[in-house]
Amino acid sequence: MTRNTRRTQRGETSLSRDSIIEAAIALLDAGGEAGLTFRALSERLATGAGAIYWHVADKGDLLDAACDAVVARTMAAAADSATPRERMRAIGVGMFDALDAHPWIGAELARSPGALPMVRILEGIGGQVRALGVPSQGQWLAASTLLNYILGVAGQNAANARVARRLGGERPALLESVAAAWLRLDEDAYAFTRSVAAQLREHDDRADFMAGIDLILDGIEQARRPPP
Known part of the structure; x- marks a missing residue:
């Protein structure tokens, strides 16, 4: 159990705002705004939604960051x-x-x-x-x-x-x-x-x-x- 927790922590530590933004851009290109969901983003990044929310406030923040x-x-x-x-x-x-x-x-x-x-x-x-x-x-x-x-x-x-x-x-x-x-x-x-x-x-x-x-x-x- 302890090993699984540590592995998750290492995965989340490697997550960055930039990597989230690039993944969001890929989802937006593929499916438009409707294709950008935190569930799809979590699956693409192989992480939990909580780890993503650590870096972005909400979908609006993410859309603005991707556009920028x-x-x-x-x-x-x-x-x-x-x-x-x-x-x-x-x-x-x-x-x-x-x-x-x-x-x-x-x-x-x-x-x-x-x-x-x-x-x-x-x-x-x-x-x-x-x-x-x-x-x-x-x-x-x-x-x-x-x-x-x-x-x-x-x-x-x-x-x-x-x-x-x-x-x-x-x-x-x-x-x-x-x-x-x-x-x-x-x-x-x-x-x-x-x-x-x-x-x-x-x-x-x-x-x-x-x-x-x-x-x-x-x-x-x-x-x-x-x-x-």
Whole structure:
């Protein structure tokens, strides 16, 4: 009996907050927020729920920590870029890829807009807006515009991927069905939508996303120049 107790204690001692967070990320990636339960986490870590609660307060704390871990890695990778513009592009594509790989992040960021994960992204973008020399009165508008674009478009892309999977298909099949629906619209009332239906079938979400980033960055760089 004593040996079993000691073995459990050694197992629990080896448990860390970081290992719990990584296991939580794996469960969230596999099953979304519904897939993250303390029972599933205990089974994955081969430990008791009590040992996990020693490191995290509750599911909300764990969700926030998991989201922050992914965001922190994304921001750290973007820091390697050479110029402020390149760093903002790297933040954008990094978050696009992060939400594509971890779709649950979008809901967590929306649920806790003032929490550390969102603050990390805002600080990363805002710091580069400042580094570009944007006047102080325009910094919030520039940073928040880019932030909202990144999270909005990346989040929508992740949502579209989930819809495609739920319908039992992949992205090309979903785009084909949407394009076909657009082509059936009234040609007078929806002339533009019908005209881009073929492009919808073939477009690259990531490439379009980065083109939008560049449009916003062009505007931010223009804002730092004094009027003629």
